[in-house]
Each structure stands twice: as C-alpha cells, then as structure tokens.
Amino acid sequence: MKLNIALLAGDGIGPEVVDQAVKVCDAIAAKYDHEITWKPALTGAAAIDAVGEPYPDETHEICASADAVLFGAIGHPRFDNDPSAKVRPEQGLLKMRQKLGLFANVRPTFTFPSLIDKSPLKRERIEGTDLIILRELTGGIYFGERGRKDDNHTAFDTMTYQRFEIERLAKKGFEMAMKRSKKLCCVDKANVLESSRLWRETVQAMEKDYPEVEVSYEFVDATAMRLIQWPKGYDVIITANLFGDILTDEASVISGSMGLMPSSSVGSKVSLYEPIHGSYPQAAGKDIANPLATVLSAAMLFEDLELTKEAEEIRRVVNKSLAEGIVTEDLAEGGKSYKTSEVGDWLAKNI
Numbered sequence: 610m611k612l613n614i615a616l617l618a619g620d621g622i623g624p625e626v627v628d629q630a631v632k633v634c635d636a637i638a639a640k641y642d643h644e645i646t647w648k649p650a651l652t653g654a655a656a657i658d659a660v661g662e663p664y665p666d667e668t669h670e671i672c673a674s675a676d677a678v679l680f681g682a683i684g685h686p687r688f689d690n691d692p693s694a695k696v697r698p699e700q701g702l703l704k705m706r707q708k709l710g711l712f713a714n715v716r717p718t719f720t721f722p723s724l725i726d727k728s729p730l731k732r733e734r735i736e737g738t739d740l741i742i743l744r745e746l747t748g749g750i751y752f753g754e755r756g757r758k759d760d761n762h763t764a765f766d767t768m769t770y771q772r773f774e775i776e777r778l779a780k781k782g783f784e785m786a787m788k789r790s791k792k793l794c795c796v797d798k799a800n801v802l803e804s805s806r807l808w809r810e811t812v813q814a815m816e817k818d819y820p821e822v823e824v825s826y827e828f829v830d831a832t833a834m835r836l837i838q839w840p841k842g843y844d845v846i847i848t849a850n851l852f853g854d855i856l857t858d859e860a861s862v863i864s865g866s867m868g869l870m871p872s873s874s875v876g877s878k879v880s881l882y883e884p885i886h887g888s889y890p891q892a893a894g895k896d897i898a899n900p901l902a903t904v905l906s907a908a909m910l911f912e913d914l915e916l917t918k919e920a921e922e923i924r925r926v927v928n929k930s931l932a933e934g935i936v937t938e939d940l941a942e943g944g945k946s947y948k949t950s951e952v953g954d955w956l957a958k959n960i
C-alpha cells in the first residue's frame with residue numbers, strides 16, 4: 610500500500626519520539642511491502658517561532674491531504690508562565706483538532722504483562738484491564754465562549770454541547786462497545802450541569818438502537834475514584850472533552866507510565882495519531898524520553914487502515930522490548946536504561 614503520512618513532530622520531546630516511530634514504521638513498510646512518504650510540517654511553539662502561528666495553513670493543507678497524521682507533542686514552558694501570551698502552542702492543537710474535524714479521541718488503557726508490578730496500583734486490581742476512554746474532542750469547555758469582564762476581576766469559560774455533537778460521539782462509543790464487551794458508560798456531571806443532562810438524555814434515547822449494549826451512567830467524580838479502584842469494571846467510557854482529558858491522565862497510571870499510552874483522534878476525514886503525554890520540556894533534546902506511546906500510536910494507525918498484521922507486529926516488538934528490559938529510564942527503576950534512539954533502533958531491528 611502507498612501511504613502519505615503527515616509528520617508533525619511539534620515541541621519538546623516530540624521530535625525525538627516521533628523519530629523512533631518513523632524508524633518503526635519504515636521497518637514495517639520494508640517488511641510488509643508498503644511505501645510510506647513522510648510529509649513533515651510545522652506545529653506548536655516550533656511553528657510560532659518559524660511563521661508566527663502554531664497551526665499554519667500550510668500544515669493544515671498537508672494534514673488534510675494525507676492518509677493519516679502522526680503527531681508528537683505540543684507546548685513550551687516559556688508560554689506556561691506567561692498568562693498574557695496571545696499566541697500559544699496549545700491553540701495550534703485545538704485548531705488542528707477543530708479544522709480536521711477530529712471529534713472523537715480514542716484513548717485505550719491496557720496493561721503490559723512485564724510491567725504490572727511497576728504500577729503503583731496492586732496487581733490484582735489492574736491485571737487484565739482493557740478499557741477505552743472515548744473523549745469528545747472538538748466541543749465543550751475547550752471551545753466555548755471565554756473571556757474577562759471589563760473590571761478584569763472576573764473570567765469565564767463556558768461548557769456548551771449540542772445534541773449532534775453528543776450523538777456522533779456516542780454512536781462511535783456504541784459501535785466500539787458492540788465489537789468489545791458490549792458495555793458503555795456515559796460519564797458526566799448531570800447532578801449539577803445542564804450540558805451533562807443533555808448528554809444523558811441523548812445517550813438514553815440511543816439505547817434502543819443498541820439493545821445488546823449494557824449502558825450505565827456515572828458522575829465524573831465517582832468515575833475518578835472507581836477507575837483506579839476497579840478499572841476492570843469498564844469497557845467503553847464516553848465523556849466530554851475536559852472530563853476525558855483528566856480521566857485519561859489518571860488512567861495512564863494503570864499501565865505504569867504515561868510514556869506508554871497511545872491515542873487516535875478520528876472524525877469524518879483524516880485521522881491523527883499521538884501519544885497522550887505532553888512535550889515534557891525537561892527531557893527535550895536529552896534522548897531519554899520513552900518513545901513507546903508514539904510507537905504504539907503508529908500501531909493504531911495501521912490498525913485503522915486495516916493493516917492488522919502490521920499493527921500486531923509493532924505491539925509484539927514493543928512487548929518484547931519491555932520483557933527484555935530494553936527500556937528508557939522512566940521504566941528502568943535504577944537499573945540499566947537505554948536512550949530514546951537506542952530503543953527505536955532496537956525495535957526497528959527486531960521487526
């Protein structure tokens with residue numbers, strides 16, 4: 610198969626981890642006879658420095674006409690402590706999600722056999738966890754009206770949802786549940802928020818179309834607790850943008866490291882694949898960041914293109930590297946650790 614993949618390395622550790630995923634994808638392409646053309650494009654602080662905005666039109670054109678987008682990370686500390694900054698790297702990510710119509714963010718949580726005891730959570734609680742948090746990605750409080758009142762003592766961000774936004778996300782959730790354990794949990798704050806009551810009403814109305822799916826409803830504060838208490842109780846979770854952002858960071862603890870969790874963002878056109886971690890500026894340029902979340906995101910890319918063998922091969926080699934201790938320092942527990950680039954080379958060589 611011929612594939613055009615837009616390559617958005619972004620900021621911080623983004624370029625380093627993306628480089629390793631490219632090595633792995635190229636090794637897969639060589640083994641299974643595909644032809645990948647990488648189309649690098651600017652985003653984030655790197656794009657602000659080069660052309661003054663975090664998601665330039667040229668980058669959008671490259672993404673919109675690609676078969677898929679592989680994304681690293683976005684964010685730079687020089688903006689974090691400057692609330693007055695008008696142009697911020699994160700705006701690039703939000704603009705990209707919106708312009709590409711990526712309304713559903715698929716964030717799986719699973720465990721790795723060789724890492725179970727590295728999680729701060731007890732083995733019996735987490736072993737066998739296999740859940741997906743489906744986060745709404747182009748609406749809610751991330752995109753609602755925000756601003757300051759004239760006196761500059763009041764600021765506001767609004768959470769708005771329209772029925773169609775909830776429906777299209779929930780539809781994906783139901784469809785995913787049908788292919789899995791047929792359990793769907795809608796997570797909201799319907800005891801307080803009107804937008805959450807619209808979520809519940811909308812999902813309840815859809816239940817009849819999926820009679821085999823067992824649907825439950827939970828308040829997000831309770832889910833935050835149950836998710837680490839008994840993650841095996843969940844199959845597919847659907848939730849609003851901000852709730853999903855928070856719950857997915859929490860869920861990454863189950864697998865042992867944030868450096869391991871992949872994601873895909875899907876809509877009606879091109880899909881985007883990215884690790885759930887951020888730009889980790891403290892590690893940028895040091896060749897120490899864990900590249901596996903990005904490598905596993907590439908596995909999701911192949912899976913979505915129905916290149917199942919390719920996806921399985923990536924997962925196999927990742928599991929092998931973990932089992933053999935070919936790991937970056939976040940997983941080494943003071944033992945021998947490998948550089949980001951060494952892990953990437955090892956994975957490519959073992960494909």
Ligand code: IPM
Pocket residue numbers: 683684699702854885887
């Ligand atoms: C994520 C990140 C982003 C988000 C930031 C960088 C804007 O935390 O992808 O989870 O909040 O969506």
Ligand code: MN
Pocket residue numbers: 854855858
């Ligand atoms: Mn986040």
